[in-house]
Amino acid sequence: MKTSKRFDNILNECLERLLGGETIEQCLQSYPEQAVELEPLLRTALAAKQASTIQPRAEFKVRARYQFQSALQEMESKRGRRFFGWQSAWATAVTVILILLLLGGGTVAAAGNSMPDEALYPVKLATEQVRLTLTPSALGRAQLYARLADKRVVEIAYMASKGDPQRVEMVAQRLDTHLARIATLAAAQREKARVMLAPPPAVERAGEDAKVLAPTPAPERAREAPESLPADSRAKLRVLVMDYAKNHPERLRAVLKSAPESVKPALRRAIRASEAGYERALKSIEDTENNRSPRD
Amino acid sequence: MQDEESLMRRAQRRDPEAFTQLYEAYFDKIYRYITIRIGNEMEAEDMTQQVFLKALRSIPSFRWRGISPSAWLFRIAHNQVVDYLRRKAKRVTVPIDKLPPSVSDDNPQLMAEQRQDIEQIALASQQLTQAQREVISLRFAGELSVAEVSKVMGRSQGAVKALQHSAIVALRRVLSVTEP
Numbered sequence: 001m002k003t004s005k006r007f008d009n010i011l012n013e014c015l016e017r018l019l020g021g022e023t024i025e026q027c028l029q030s031y032p033e034q035a036v037e038l039e040p041l042l043r044t045a046l047a048a049k050q051a052s053t054i055q056p057r058a059e060f061k062v063r064a065r066y067q068f069q070s071a072l073q074e075m076e077s078k079r080g081r082r083f084f085g086w087q088s089a090w091a092t093a094v095t096v097i098l099i100l101l102l103l104g105g106g107t108v109a110a111a112g113n114s115m116p117d118e119a120l121y122p123v124k125l126a127t128e129q130v131r132l133t134l135t136p137s138a139l140g141r142a143q144l145y146a147r148l149a150d151k152r153v154v155e156i157a158y159m160a161s162k163g164d165p166q167r168v169e170m171v172a173q174r175l176d177t178h179l180a181r182i183a184t185l186a187a188a189q190r191e192k193a194r195v196m197l198a199p200p201p202a203v204e205r206a207g208e209d210a211k212v213l214a215p216t217p218a219p220e221r222a223r224e225a226p227e228s229l230p231a232d233s234r235a236k237l238r239v240l241v242m243d244y245a246k247n248h249p250e251r252l253r254a255v256l257k258s259a260p261e262s263v264k265p266a267l268r269r270a271i272r273a274s275e276a277g278y279e280r281a282l283k284s285i286e287d288t289e290n291n292r293s294p295r296d
Numbered sequence: 297m298q299d300e301e302s303l304m305r306r307a308q309r310r311d312p313e314a315f316t317q318l319y320e321a322y323f324d325k326i327y328r329y330i331t332i333r334i335g336n337e338m339e340a341e342d343m344t345q346q347v348f349l350k351a352l353r354s355i356p357s358f359r360w361r362g363i364s365p366s367a368w369l370f371r372i373a374h375n376q377v378v379d380y381l382r383r384k385a386k387r388v389t390v391p392i393d394k395l396p397p398s399v400s401d402d403n404p405q406l407m408a409e410q411r412q413d414i415e416q417i418a419l420a421s422q423q424l425t426q427a428q429r430e431v432i433s434l435r436f437a438g439e440l441s442v443a444e445v446s447k448v449m450g451r452s453q454g455a456v457k458a459l460q461h462s463a464i465v466a467l468r469r470v471l472s473v474t475e476p
Contacts, residue, residue, distance in 0.1 A: 008457040011464070012442055019439070041461075044468040045436070052437040056327045060341050068319055068348050072312050075352060276342045283383070 010034055015045055063269065067176075115158050116167045139233040142185040146240050149178045153248045153274070156255070160267050163260040172270035179277030182241060183284035189234070238285050245278035304365050307355055315355075318365055319348055325366075326373050328437035332421065333377045333429065334384075343380060347373045367447035370438055374430070374448060423470040428463035431456060 014027035024042045028035040056064075111123035128148055135141045152175040159167040252271045259267055306314035326347055331340040350372050358368060421429045427449070434445045442460070446453045 004458070005454065008454070008461045011461050012457045015435070015460070016441075040468055041464045044471060045464050047471070048432060048464075048467060049436045052328055052332055052433075054328050054331055054437075056324060056341065056344070061323070064323070064341070064345050064348075065319075067345060068352075069316075071349055071352055072315055076310065076312065272338065 007034060007037070011038065011041060014038060014042055018042060018046060019049070059265070059269075066173075070173075116155055116171055117159065117162070117164065137233070138185045138188050139237055142182045143233075143237050143240060145178045145181045145185070146237065146244060149175055149182075149248065149274075150244060152178065153244075153251055156252065156267070156270050160255050160259045160263045163262055165263045165266040168263050168266040168270060172266065172273055175270065176273045176277055179274070179281050182237075182281040183277075186237070186281070186284040186288045189288050234285065234289055238282070238289065241278065241281055241285060245282055248274050248278070300365050304355075304358060308358060315352065318351075318369070322366060322369050323348070325438045326369060329370065329433050330373055330377060332433040332437040334380055335419070335422075339380065343373070343376050347376055350376075363447050364444060366438075366440060367444045370434060370440060370444070370448045420467055420470045424463055424466050427459055428466055431459045432463045432467065435460060 010031055014024075014031070017027055018024065024039065024046065027042060028039060031038060111120035111127060114120040114124050132141055132144055135144055152171050155171045156168055156175065159171060249271050252267060252274060256264060256267050256271065303314050303317060307318055323344065327340060327344040330343050330347075331337055334340060334343075347369065351369055354372070363371075421432060424432065430449060431445060434440045434448060435442075440448065442453050442456050446456045449456065451459070
């Protein structure tokens with residue numbers, strides 16, 4: 001037993017030295033008595049180490065860094081807004097409504113069908129924000145995000161047909177955010193149900209594992225209003241998201257076939273993002289229906 | 297990297313620069329660890345992003361109890377992997393060799409070789425126990441020390457060393473069988 005423990009230590013020391021740049025031979029020289037047993041293990045470890053030096057794709061790193069920085073900025077802006085909380089959200093909505101009223105009903109209606117390369121597109125996005133702000137329930141907002149995802153897919157298809165990869169990328173990012181919001185809002189419902197059903201915890205869960213399970217961001221929960229028919233709303237949301245989960249990637253793949261070469265990489269990323277986003281959203285909705293956390 | 301404890305404290309105070317430093321220092325390692333654990337690059341990409349977004353959300357609850365940022369991040373990644381494997385067990389997935397080639401890869405030959413390496417190590421590691429696979433991924437892909445691995449896995453350093461030994465022995469056995 002002691003011998004085995006000693007060998008474990010020797011092996012580990014040699015591994016550290018190998019990882020630090022020394023050669024296998026240098027390690028073996030330090031432990032000639034164990035050399036026969038050590039050598040094949042060190043060669044295997046070195047092979048495993050070399051096979052593990054995988055580099056993430058450059059384009060993935062760029063995309064991931066962009067998303068991380070966006071999340072960081074969003075967190076910062078939420079922090080700034082937290083002082084005002086609800087009032088701020090409503091104040092923003094009222095301001096936007098006033099601007100939209102000034103623009104006139106016709107402008108708003110026309111903006112509803114505008115595309116990302118058109119002048120009225122910002123009005124369309126502002127109108128969507130107002131609708132989201134004025135939707136009190138989490139499930140209602142989740143449904144709205146699903147319908148907005150549908151609009152984004154139409155826009156991606158349109159921009160792809162016009163051969164504009166930047167705008168395809170930009171709208172795909174929005175689509176990704178919408179789908180992430182659906183998952184977050186479903187999770188918020190789950191948390192709410194847990195809080196309502198569960199007795200107060202007697203003992204805090206030990207270890208960092210418990211801390212890793214981050215609660216849903218406070219602003220989303222704080223805005224939540226009681227659901228009149230939560231089970232019915234959840235079922236509607238699931239049906240809607242399931243339909244789009246099948247339909248949207250299919251539509252984008254169909255667009256890919258006839259799209260100009262210049263937009264194909266951006267389109268493929270959009271397809272992957274939509275598939276992954278819908279999978280996450282559906283998983284979150286299903287977990288909510290079964291009232292279980294993602295790690296249950 | 298600067299003193300890890302002060303970096304974490306700055307990150308907890310929502311210092312974007314500190315967050316970015318953590319991200320840049322661990323992104324590749326976390327990606328490698330997840331890829332080796334699950335053997336699927338596309339899923340690994342998605343999960344790597346999720347690890348950092350989750351870290352961003354949960355950093356206020358981080359408590360400095362001798363757990364380094366790397367151990368903390370890898371524990372989040374570990375939880376993601378466990379969750380993924382649990383879900384995967386319930387559904388059919390696309391094996392790595394059936395995946396479409398990555399888009400806009402500058403060096404297709406290098407990518408193909410890399411894919412082969414991932415496939416080989418992922419296939420070989422499937423013959424190991426979960427704990428052995430974990431220790432190999434954390435040590436070689438995540439580049440964690442034994443002390444850090446022991447924090448992530450919640451085992452003593454002696455136990456990690458023993459596990460590392462048995463994992464390499466098992467890996468050697470599997471690789472020597474599969475080699476032509």
